[in-house]
Amino acid sequence: MFGLILGFMLSKEIEVVSVINVCLGAAIALSVSGVSSAYVSERAERKFLLHKLEDAMLSDLSDSSHARAAQLVPIVVALVNGLAPLIISSLIMIPLWLNEAGFAWVTAPLWASLCVAGLLLFALGVVLSDIAGIPWYLSGLKTLAIGFSTAFLIYFIVGSS
Numbered sequence: 001m002f003g004l005i006l007g008f009m010l011s012k013e014i015e016v017v018s019v020i021n022v023c024l025g026a027a028i029a030l031s032v033s034g035v036s037s038a039y040v041s042e043r044a045e046r047k048f049l050l051h052k053l054e055d056a057m058l059s060d061l062s063d064s065s066h067a068r069a070a071q072l073v074p075i076v077v078a079l080v081n082g083l084a085p086l087i088i089s090s091l092i093m094i095p096l097w098l099n100e101a102g103f104a105w106v107t108a109p110l111w112a113s114l115c116v117a118g119l120l121l122f123a124l125g126v127v128l129s130d131i132a133g134i135p136w137y138l139s140g141l142k143t144l145a146i147g148f149s150t151a152f153l154i155y156f157i158v159g160s161s
Contacts, residue, residue, distance in 0.1 A: 001023055001026070001027065001088070001089045001092040001093065001113070001117060002092070002114070002117045002121075002147060002150060002151070003150060003154055004019075004022060004023050004026060005019065005023065005092070005110055005113050005114055005117070006114065006151055006154050006155070006158075007154060007158055008022075008110060009110050009111075009114075010154070010155065010158050010159045016096055016099050016100060016109055016110075017100060019096055019110065020093060020096050020097065020100065023089065023092075023093055023096070024089075024093065026089070027085060027086050027089035027090065027093075028086070030085045030086070030089070031082040031083065031085055031086040032082065033082075034078075034081040034082040034084075034085060035078045035079065035081060035082030036078070036082075037081075038074075038077050038078040038080075038081035038082070039074050039075065039077075039078035042073065042074035042077045042078065043074040046069075046070040046071075046073055046074055047070060049070070050066055050067060050070045053066060088120060091116060091120060092113050092116050092117045092120065093113065094113075094116065095109045095110075095112035095113045095116060096109050096110075096113055099112075117147065118144060118147060121143045121144050121146070121147040122140040122141075122143060122144050123140070124143050125139040125140035125141065125142055125143030125144065126139060126140045128143070
C-alpha cells in the first residue's frame with residue numbers, strides 16, 4: 001500500500017475513490033496470492049516431512065497427531081500469510097475511507113495514509129526488536145528507514161518521469 005499511495009501522490013489529480021479501489025484490489029490480490037502460495041508450499045513441505053518421518057520410523061503415521069498437524073499447519077500458515085497483508089492494508093486505508101465518509105482532515109488523506117503506514121512500519125520494528133535482541137527504538141527506526149528508502153526509490157523512478 002505504501003508504494004501505491006506514494007505513486008498516486010506523485011500522479012496528477014487522482015480521486016480518492018480511485019485510490020481506494022486500486023488499493024483494495026491490490027490488497028485482495030495480495031491476500032489471495034499469499035493464502036494460495038503459502039498453502040501449496042507449506043502442504044508440500046509438511047507431506048514431505050511426514051513421509052520422511054514415516055520412513056525413519058518404518059511405520060504408517062496417517063492416524064497420528066503428526067499427520068493431523070501436517071494437515072492443519074498449512075491451513076493456519078496460509079490464513080496468517082493471507083490475512084496479515086489484508087489487515088495491514090485495511091488499516092492504511094482507513095484515512096481514505098474516512099475521507100470518503102466526509103471526515104475533515106487537517107492534512108490530505110493520502111498523507112494521513114502514509115503516516116499510518118509509517119507508524120505500522122515502526123510498530124513492526126518494535127515487535128521484531130525482541131527477536132533481534134536490539135532496543136525497540138532502533139529496530140523501529142530501521143524498519144522506518146526501509147520505508148523511507150522505498151519512498152525515495154519510488155520518488156526518483158516515478159517522480160522523475
